[in-house]
Amino acid sequence: MANKRKVKDFLMRLVTYLGAAFSLFFLTVTLxxxxxxxxxxxxxxxxxxDYHARYYGGRTESESSCIECSEPETYKGFYSPKYGIALYDDYDRAGNVVIRVSYVDAHSPFSLMQxxxxPSQTASLSIDDVVTRIAYYDQxxxxxxxxxEMMILSLxxxxxxxxxxxxxxGGGIRGSLITTLYLIGLSLMFAIPTGILTAIYFAEFAPVNRLTNxxxxxxxxxTGVPSIIYGLLGITVFIPITVRLNLSEGPNLFAGAMTMAVILLPVVIRTTEESLKSIPKSYRHASLALGANYTQTxxxxxxxxxxxxxMTATFLAIxxxxxxxxxxxxVLGTAVKDRVRVTESSTTLSVHIWSVMTDEPANIELASSIALIILVIVLILNIGVKxxxxxxxxxFRGVV
Amino acid sequence: MLDTWKKTKTIKEKPRMLRIEDKVLYHVLLSIAFISASFVIWIAIFISIRGMMPFLTDNGGLGRVALWQFLTDTVWLRGQTFVSTAYGAGFLVLNTLYVVFLSLLISFPVGVFTALFIAKIAPRKLAYIMRTAVEMMASIPSIVYGLVGAGVIVPMIYSSARVFGTHSSGGNSTLAVVIVLAFMSIPTMTAVSEVSIRSVDKNLEQASLALGASNIQTQFKVVLIAAKSGIFAGAILAVGRALGEATAVSLVAGNSRSGPNFGLFDITSTITSTMLQGLKETSGIDYDIRFSLGVLLMIVIVVTNIVLNVVKRKVGKLNGE
Structure with missing residues (x-):
């Protein structure tokens, strides 16, 4: 009898351990x-x-090889003394094999081409560029x-x-990073003051009645409205407002920030209100007793x-x-931009992930890199909240 | 400050200037609070209006969308995009409810047991580690869950489909959506359950122990039962989140155009994933119909919430709460 109970107890204990292990397992897999x-x-x-690669075709001015070119002390890959460039094999940010430039001599014919x-412009090969093809007349x-190596030999x-x-x-995230920073700044500008003032109303002034409730x-x-619905709110309300104000013609950062502000409001209000409530009553009474009015208090x-x-509210909001x-x-669109303007569409880091994942073929490595950056930021914010x-x-420990 | 505020309203000796200043502040704060509170009404009104448009107008000469067909049909669009208006979203509702229900089958037990583990069973250090882990899970954005779903779960499903004697379209499937949604809901389930497990009256526990029940028996048969209404609230919250999740789902769903898709290895689509389809155009009926889907989504969420709350009350009553 006692044995049976022990087995049962063990099984029940095991179930909770398994549940916890399962949660932990998935977090570990994700990370x-x-x-x-x-x-x-x-x-x-x-x-x-930049995210978008810019493509060039260059024609050298003269057929002469580079006499002044000198071999650098250190370079990656293979060096061509005749043309003063060094190339090496690498992968681009989508995981494709590419040939990249590790050195271009100042006198190299490739440093100034048509x-x-x-044809009216000049093109110049610079370090880190990707060389896709060199075409010759004679081979x-x-x-x-x-x-x-073959490319250098043929040169x-x-x-x-x-x-x-x-x-x-290409494949860089500067644009998305800037958009994210803009969006954080603008959204907080809308959400934090509104949220704080609302929280002050509820915590300090709101009478207890049905309207307040x-x-x-x-x-x-x-809080319970799904974020995709906020997206629709942005399209129907905030984008038309910005268009009416002649700020923009379509999806833009202002509308995105206003939409985000609405999403953030409940979080900011609740967090701020809780912190207001944690301030001891005696502080306020002391201030009022000293003759300060409510505004001053x-x-x-x-x-x-x-x-x-x-601060907690701000961290959570970010x-x-x-x-x-x-x-x-x-509200912001899905096209990744390199030149970010607040009046135009662009993508944040998260939308950038979505954008590269829905492309054909999906760039999982770049998406994971962005996800890693997001996770690190979120972790830092979590520590800040703690x-x-x-x-x-x-x-306020011990203060009434 | 409410108590003192109310009292001083009757005190006449207060300097006038100051009282006006306070009144101004009060009304400024009140109006801002009013604006904050009004957003939910704006959302309801504006999206409902735009969502109704396809059913009421002739959509630039294409003809109205038939409401009944929209609510019941099993094919997303009969005919060509921008030519036909024969939209149907009935199967999307079924798909959505189906994947959310299945995901709850995973997240509910895992979440509850994890919560019990953290709150009552684990040694202190282990509990601390687990709590931190759950907090971290909660703070991971949903798009990252979608990415992991697309990168880990989808290939796993693709290769395991053969073992089960079926095939799946690249691994994008109902099962993938279910797993992603389940993992996203686990932290919510756990956090809410833990709070309600902790708030169970200590006397109940001690009474059970005094009657000779072992510690673990007490946790399962007394504490969990006493905490069930809080746990149920967590489940309602998790269901709400899962119903509205969009980007993560769209990355692993596979986007079927007709349904309902009940096979675990078949591609599927939910209301939200369909809203994210084909965003290249930003006008026309194919774009506007998203608002109707949005309204449908809100209705589904509200109805589900009401039903679950009724169930919650019934379950609470059964055990004499």
């Missing part, structure tokens, strides 16, 4: 997957680079699939270059003491902005 796929692309170039796509073209053996086709690397429940309802006693709470995708797909709650607890 390992994102880090293993995404870490490879993380470098400075990813943050500063642009074949646009077959050297292509990416033959590798960097050395040729006297007469017809055209070199090259492109910038109704308003509270309306704001609470916003709010401004000089309540708000400064609510600062950690407001996390939400960075993670939001569905609403922004509608620290703030520690500050609040410490501050």
């Amino acid at each position: 390992i997957y994102i880090v293993s796929n995404g870490a490879g692309l993380i470098n400075l170039g990813l943050f500063t680079g 642009d074949t796509n646009n 077959p073209s050297a292509l990416t699939r033959n590798g960097a 050395e053996s040729s006297e007469d270059i017809r055209e070199i086709t090259f492109a910038t690397l 109704l308003m509270r429940s309306f704001i609470e309802t916003l 709010v401004r000089k006693v309540v708000l400064p003491n609510a600062l950690p709470g407001i 996390g939400r902005i960075i993670g939001e995708s569905a609403a922004l797909i509608f 620290y703030m709650s520690y500050v609040i607890n410490k501050k």
